[in-house]
Amino acid sequence: MVTDYGMSESQFPPRRVAGRGRGWYRGDCHVHSVLSNGGELTPEQLATGARAAGLDFIATTEHNTADAHGAWGSLVGDDLLVIIGQEATSQTGHWLALGINPGQVVDWRYRVRDDMIGKHLNQVHQAGGLCVAAHPHAPYPSGVFMYPFEGFDAVEVWNGLWASDEPWQADNEAALAEWGRGLAVDIRNERWRSAMGNSDAHLEGQIGTPHTVVLAEELSTDATLAGIRAGRSWIAESATIELSLMASARDRTAGIGERLDTGDGPAVVRVDVRGVPSGTVSFHTDRGKVYRESLPVDGSGSLEWRTSAKESAFVRIEVRHPGGHMAALTNPINLS
Structure with a gap:
């Protein structure tokens, strides 16, 4: 009833x-x-x-x-x-x-x-x-x-x-x-x-x-x-998964959904992940998947990747379990 x-x-x-x-x-x-x-x-x-x-x-x-x-x-x-x-x-x-x-x-x-x-x-x-x-x-x-x-x-x-x-x-x-x-x-x-x-x-x-x-x-x-x-x-996928994503250039930083003015210089993109044992982190731009790296067995890791606004209009992250199924994904950081 x-x-x-x-x-x-x-x-x-x-x-x-x-x-x-x-x-x-x-x-x-x-x-x-x-x-x-x-x-x-x-x-x-x-x-x-x-x-x-x-x-x-x-x-x-x-x-x-x-x-x-x-x-x-x-x-x-x-x-x-x-x-x-x-x-x-x-x-x-x-x-x-x-x-x-x-x-x-x-x-x-x-x-x-x-x-x-x-x-x-x-x-x-x-x-x-x-x-x-x-x-x-x-x-x-x-x-x-x-x-x-x-x-x-x-x-x-x-x-x-x-x-x-x-x-x-x-x-x-x-x-x-x-x-x-x-x-x-x-x-x-x-x-x-x-x-x-x-x-x-x-x-x-x-x-x-x-x-x-x-x-x-x-x-x-x-x-x-x-x-x-x-x-x-x-x-x-669940509350057991934690993630942060930041990009920095010229002493400036930007997070998910924000724009980073790189001044035509290099940018460092850093992602921190917890809760995805032996998972894979991949970086995606307007050129597709450009970089990937595995997480340790305990599922916690910090990864960095370098790019520029000339090379990448944006950067977003996918984190997948060992079988390829998604654990987490982000909206992009826009680079200019």
Whole structure:
């Protein structure tokens, strides 16, 4: 029996968690409860699972409904932010509307040939929200994303729904390759969109695998979405994995999602990784994969690679397990 959670304003989750300043926050922005078709968990169970997975925030993204928006007010605290959202399941691709108004429902009754997607993206943006192309290569009808990425703020390159024992599947590999191929042109035009990873949780044990780690000015809806929009984020298979990426030149430094002015000189890119035993770290630029090195058996290591803005328009990192499955990946540092 599904609880009638209601839609009273007092039940909506707050948009900010007090006392949580600038920092890296872990979150899963694509989760479903019993209020979505196929969902088997109550909001209470999802909140418990999010905390157990080491998450700081989640987004409620039921299919084409706002029914769960009022379910979360009593479930948050000083350790969990809940972002109000929706998954719009159109006939030719699904997308996430994150940070919309409580009770707002985004229309989903169209397909790519109707030329209506821009109207609905604008409605989300007017509400201060973020638009994410969801699981672009999902292996089922309507799940494959047929719209252009133009107008979207982020692309879900890693979706955990179809994982069984392994959370990295062929559709994720295809989504990552598609996003990666467009980075060089998009960065040059200053219109690049960030990569996200979400669980698309429907069942117990799925939440947080994977999730997105965001640098935000505070733990709030606005600050978290701003960090994602700017690409100040990376994707982790689980909270046991830690990663940092910095580039430096001329006594200047830049982190993930930022731009480094190299002054036409050399740049040193440094990545620190923990939690991927015997894994492989690879450096990717507009020339593709340019360098790789293995991590020790204990999974912890610090690696450096030298380049320049002339050689590389950007640098991003992938960390894979020995079998080739993804453990973590970053958005780029842009070089100029």
